[in-house]
Amino acid sequence: xYNDMILEGIKVGDQIGGxxxxxxxxxxxxxxxxxxxxxxxxxRYLKWWETDAFDTGPTFASVFNNITKGIDHIEAVKKVxxxxxxxxxxxxxxxxxxxxxxxxxxxxxxxIEITKEEAxxxxxxxxxxxxxxxxxxxxxxxxxxxxxxxxxxxLANNDYLNKSWEKVLSAKVLPDGYVFNVIKSAxxxxxxxxxxxxxxxxxxxxxxxxxxxxxxxxxN
Numbered sequence: 001x002y003n004d005m006i007l008e009g010i011k012v013g014d015q016i017g018g019x020x021x022x023x024x025x026x027x028x029x030x031x032x033x034x035x036x037x038x039x040x041x042x043x044r045y046l047k048w049w050e051t052d053a054f055d056t057g058p059t060f061a062s063v064f065n066n067i068t069k070g071i072d073h074i075e076a077v078k079k080v081x082x083x084x085x086x087x088x089x090x091x092x093x094x095x096x097x098x099x100x101x102x103x104x105x106x107x108x109x110x111x112i113e114i115t116k117e118e119a120x121x122x123x124x125x126x127x128x129x130x131x132x133x134x135x136x137x138x139x140x141x142x143x144x145x146x147x148x149x150x151x152x153x154x155l156a157n158n159d160y161l162n163k164s165w166e167k168v169l170s171a172k173v174l175p176d177g178y179v180f181n182v183i184k185s186a187x188x189x190x191x192x193x194x195x196x197x198x199x200x201x202x203x204x205x206x207x208x209x210x211x212x213x214x215x216x217x218x219x220n
Contacts, residue, residue, distance in 0.1 A: 002102030002143050003027050005218045010098060013196060013214020015207050018055025021048070022096035026118075030103045036114045042073065042121050057092040057177075059084070060122045073121075081124035089127035091182040093119035094135050095211045101139035102219075111136055112160050130164040131179030135212060137161060142219050148190065175203045186212035190220070 007023055014020045025048060029041040049056070049064040056064075059080060066076035081088045097118050100106065106114065115136045116129035123129070134155060141151035155165045164180075171184035186209040189199040199213040 002104070002219065003030075003099045004102075006098050006102050006139065006215050009215035009218030010095070010211055011214070013199070013210040013212070013217075014095075015200060015203075015205070015210065016055045018053075018057070019092075019095035019207075019211045021054075022056070022060075022092075023099055026096050027099040030099065035103070035106055036100070036118065038117060038121065041118065045121065057090060059088050059090055060092055063122045077120065077122065077124050080122075086125060088123045089125040089131070089179055090123065090177045091128075091131065091179045091208055091212075092177075093121075093123055093128050094132040094179055094182065097132050097136060098139055098212075098215050101136045101143060104143075108137075108140060111140060127164075127167070127179055130161070130167075131183060134161055134164055134168060134183060139216065139219060142216065148216075148220055152187075175206050175208060177206070177208050182208045182212060185209040186216065189213050190216060 007027060010023050011020045025044045026041065029037060029044050033040050046064060046067060050068065062080040063076050066079060067073055071079065097115055100111065100115060112133045115133040119129035119132045137155060137158065138151050141154050142148065146154060155161055167180045168183050171180035173185045173188045174181045189195040189209065190213060192198055196210060196213050196217055199210040203210050
Protein backbone atom coordinates (compact mmCIF):
# COMPACT_ATOMS: atom_id res chain seq x y z
CA UNK A 1 0.00 0.00 0.00
CA TYR A 2 2.69 2.50 1.00
CA ASN A 3 4.78 1.60 -2.03
CA ASP A 4 1.84 2.49 -4.27
CA MET A 5 1.36 5.81 -2.48
CA ILE A 6 5.04 6.69 -2.84
CA LEU A 7 5.08 5.72 -6.52
CA GLU A 8 1.96 7.80 -7.14
CA GLY A 9 3.59 10.76 -5.40
CA ILE A 10 6.77 10.42 -7.46
CA LYS A 11 4.68 10.27 -10.62
CA VAL A 12 2.81 13.49 -9.93
CA GLY A 13 6.00 15.30 -8.96
CA ASP A 14 8.08 13.98 -11.86
CA GLN A 15 7.65 16.26 -14.87
CA ILE A 16 9.91 14.24 -17.19
CA GLY A 17 9.46 10.59 -16.23
CA GLY A 18 12.86 9.09 -15.53
CA UNK A 19 12.67 9.06 -11.73
CA UNK A 20 9.24 7.44 -11.87
CA UNK A 21 10.42 4.70 -14.23
CA UNK A 22 13.48 4.00 -12.09
CA UNK A 23 11.43 3.92 -8.89
CA UNK A 24 9.12 1.36 -10.52
CA UNK A 25 12.17 -0.76 -11.30
CA UNK A 26 13.24 -0.55 -7.66
CA UNK A 27 9.78 -1.53 -6.48
CA UNK A 28 9.60 -4.46 -8.90
CA UNK A 29 12.95 -5.76 -7.67
CA UNK A 30 11.92 -5.43 -4.02
CA UNK A 31 8.72 -7.36 -4.66
CA UNK A 32 10.34 -10.06 -6.78
CA UNK A 33 13.24 -10.63 -4.37
CA UNK A 34 11.18 -10.05 -1.21
CA UNK A 35 13.71 -7.40 -0.22
CA UNK A 36 16.77 -5.63 -1.51
CA UNK A 37 18.96 -7.60 -3.90
CA UNK A 38 21.74 -5.47 -5.38
CA UNK A 39 22.59 -7.94 -8.14
CA UNK A 40 18.98 -8.24 -9.29
CA UNK A 41 18.38 -4.50 -9.18
CA UNK A 42 21.57 -3.73 -11.09
CA UNK A 43 20.56 -6.23 -13.76
CA ARG A 44 17.15 -4.56 -14.05
CA TYR A 45 18.76 -1.14 -14.40
CA LEU A 46 21.06 -2.49 -17.10
CA LYS A 47 18.17 -4.05 -19.00
CA TRP A 48 16.29 -0.74 -18.95
CA TRP A 49 19.41 1.11 -20.07
CA GLU A 50 19.83 -1.28 -23.01
CA THR A 51 16.20 -0.99 -24.12
CA ASP A 52 14.17 2.20 -23.63
CA ALA A 53 15.89 4.22 -20.87
CA PHE A 54 15.50 8.00 -20.80
CA ASP A 55 16.03 10.84 -18.34
CA THR A 56 18.43 8.76 -16.23
CA GLY A 57 20.71 11.57 -15.20
CA PRO A 58 24.32 11.89 -16.41
CA THR A 59 25.93 9.74 -13.72
CA PHE A 60 23.62 6.77 -14.24
CA ALA A 61 24.00 7.10 -18.01
CA SER A 62 27.78 7.24 -17.89
CA VAL A 63 28.07 4.27 -15.53
CA PHE A 64 25.85 1.98 -17.56
CA ASN A 65 27.35 3.16 -20.82
CA ASN A 66 30.73 2.03 -19.48
CA ILE A 67 29.28 -1.29 -18.32
CA THR A 68 27.91 -1.98 -21.79
CA LYS A 69 31.43 -1.41 -23.11
CA GLY A 70 32.66 -4.25 -20.91
CA ILE A 71 34.06 -2.25 -18.01
CA ASP A 72 33.67 -3.89 -14.58
CA HIS A 73 30.77 -2.37 -12.64
CA ILE A 74 32.81 -1.14 -9.68
CA GLU A 75 35.46 0.27 -11.95
CA ALA A 76 32.78 1.94 -14.07
CA VAL A 77 31.40 3.77 -11.03
CA LYS A 78 34.87 4.96 -10.01
CA LYS A 79 35.77 5.95 -13.57
CA VAL A 80 32.69 8.13 -13.87
CA UNK A 81 33.32 9.70 -10.47
CA UNK A 82 36.83 10.76 -11.41
CA UNK A 83 35.85 11.83 -14.93
CA UNK A 84 33.26 14.16 -13.36
CA UNK A 85 35.86 15.55 -10.95
CA UNK A 86 34.11 13.96 -8.00
CA UNK A 87 30.73 15.47 -8.79
CA UNK A 88 28.62 12.38 -8.19
CA UNK A 89 26.65 13.64 -5.22
CA UNK A 90 23.45 14.08 -7.20
CA UNK A 91 19.86 13.23 -6.32
CA UNK A 92 19.38 10.35 -8.77
CA UNK A 93 19.55 7.62 -6.12
CA UNK A 94 17.29 9.63 -3.81
CA UNK A 95 14.65 9.92 -6.54
CA UNK A 96 14.54 6.23 -7.36
CA UNK A 97 14.94 4.54 -3.95
CA UNK A 98 11.95 5.99 -2.07
CA UNK A 99 9.73 2.87 -2.52
CA UNK A 100 12.15 1.17 -0.12
CA UNK A 101 10.61 3.18 2.72
CA UNK A 102 7.24 1.57 2.09
CA UNK A 103 8.60 -1.96 2.02
CA UNK A 104 7.87 -2.65 5.69
CA UNK A 105 9.36 -6.15 5.68
CA UNK A 106 12.73 -4.37 5.80
CA UNK A 107 13.24 -3.13 9.38
CA UNK A 108 14.29 0.41 10.21
CA UNK A 109 17.73 -0.66 11.36
CA UNK A 110 18.54 -2.03 7.89
CA UNK A 111 17.17 0.80 5.78
CA ILE A 112 20.15 3.12 6.04
CA GLU A 113 22.69 0.48 5.10
CA ILE A 114 20.60 -0.78 2.18
CA THR A 115 19.91 2.73 0.88
CA LYS A 116 23.60 3.59 0.82
CA GLU A 117 24.41 0.31 -0.89
CA GLU A 118 21.82 1.02 -3.58
CA ALA A 119 23.24 4.49 -4.25
CA UNK A 120 26.66 2.94 -4.84
CA UNK A 121 25.28 1.17 -7.91
CA UNK A 122 25.82 4.44 -9.77
CA UNK A 123 27.07 7.21 -7.47
CA UNK A 124 30.50 6.96 -5.82
CA UNK A 125 30.27 10.11 -3.70
CA UNK A 126 29.07 9.25 -0.16
CA UNK A 127 26.75 12.26 -0.07
CA UNK A 128 24.53 10.55 -2.64
CA UNK A 129 23.94 7.59 -0.35
CA UNK A 130 23.64 9.67 2.79
CA UNK A 131 21.10 11.96 1.15
CA UNK A 132 19.10 8.96 -0.05
CA UNK A 133 19.15 7.56 3.48
CA UNK A 134 17.86 10.85 4.90
CA UNK A 135 14.86 10.76 2.58
CA UNK A 136 14.12 7.05 2.98
CA UNK A 137 14.15 7.36 6.76
CA UNK A 138 12.08 10.55 6.63
CA UNK A 139 9.44 8.68 4.62
CA UNK A 140 9.61 5.67 6.94
CA UNK A 141 9.12 7.89 9.99
CA UNK A 142 6.08 9.46 8.33
CA UNK A 143 4.68 6.03 7.47
CA UNK A 144 5.12 5.04 11.12
CA UNK A 145 2.91 7.94 12.17
CA UNK A 146 5.32 10.73 12.96
CA UNK A 147 4.56 14.27 11.84
CA UNK A 148 7.09 15.83 9.53
CA UNK A 149 8.47 17.93 12.39
CA UNK A 150 8.81 14.82 14.55
CA UNK A 151 10.53 13.06 11.66
CA UNK A 152 13.03 15.89 11.34
CA UNK A 153 13.84 15.57 15.05
CA UNK A 154 14.27 11.82 14.63
CA LEU A 155 16.77 12.43 11.83
CA ALA A 156 18.66 14.92 13.98
CA ASN A 157 18.85 12.32 16.77
CA ASN A 158 19.78 9.39 14.53
CA ASP A 159 23.39 8.46 15.32
CA TYR A 160 23.97 7.28 11.74
CA LEU A 161 22.40 10.27 10.00
CA ASN A 162 22.78 13.27 12.29
CA LYS A 163 25.88 14.57 10.47
CA SER A 164 24.11 14.24 7.13
CA TRP A 165 21.09 16.01 8.59
CA GLU A 166 23.38 18.89 9.55
CA LYS A 167 24.40 19.08 5.88
CA VAL A 168 20.73 19.37 4.95
CA LEU A 169 20.27 22.22 7.40
CA SER A 170 23.29 24.07 6.00
CA ALA A 171 22.35 23.39 2.36
CA LYS A 172 20.71 25.95 0.08
CA VAL A 173 17.29 26.26 -1.53
CA LEU A 174 18.39 26.01 -5.14
CA PRO A 175 16.99 24.38 -8.30
CA ASP A 176 20.05 22.20 -8.76
CA GLY A 177 20.76 18.47 -8.43
CA TYR A 178 23.11 18.35 -5.42
CA VAL A 179 21.30 15.95 -3.14
CA PHE A 180 21.38 18.06 0.04
CA ASN A 181 20.17 21.16 -1.81
CA VAL A 182 17.38 19.05 -3.29
CA ILE A 183 16.33 17.87 0.17
CA LYS A 184 16.56 21.37 1.65
CA SER A 185 14.47 22.75 -1.22
CA ALA A 186 11.86 20.01 -0.91
CA UNK A 187 11.47 20.60 2.82
CA UNK A 188 11.21 24.34 2.22
CA UNK A 189 8.22 23.87 -0.07
CA UNK A 190 6.63 21.19 2.09
CA UNK A 191 6.22 23.84 4.78
CA UNK A 192 4.02 25.87 2.42
CA UNK A 193 0.53 25.57 1.00
CA UNK A 194 0.30 24.22 -2.55
CA UNK A 195 3.78 22.75 -2.06
CA UNK A 196 3.90 20.64 -5.20
CA UNK A 197 2.89 23.33 -7.67
CA UNK A 198 5.24 25.85 -6.08
CA UNK A 199 8.12 23.39 -6.19
CA UNK A 200 7.44 22.60 -9.87
CA UNK A 201 7.45 26.30 -10.74
CA UNK A 202 10.67 26.75 -8.76
CA UNK A 203 12.48 23.80 -10.30
CA UNK A 204 11.40 24.38 -13.88
CA UNK A 205 12.70 21.79 -16.36
CA UNK A 206 15.39 20.66 -13.90
CA UNK A 207 12.77 18.48 -12.16
CA UNK A 208 14.78 17.95 -8.97
CA UNK A 209 12.91 18.76 -5.75
CA UNK A 210 9.31 18.25 -7.03
CA UNK A 211 9.89 14.49 -7.23
CA UNK A 212 10.62 14.47 -3.49
CA UNK A 213 7.79 16.87 -2.69
CA UNK A 214 5.31 14.69 -4.57
CA UNK A 215 6.34 11.51 -2.75
CA UNK A 216 6.29 13.03 0.72
CA UNK A 217 3.01 14.85 0.12
CA UNK A 218 1.29 11.52 -0.58
CA UNK A 219 2.32 9.96 2.72
CA ASN A 220 2.38 13.01 4.99
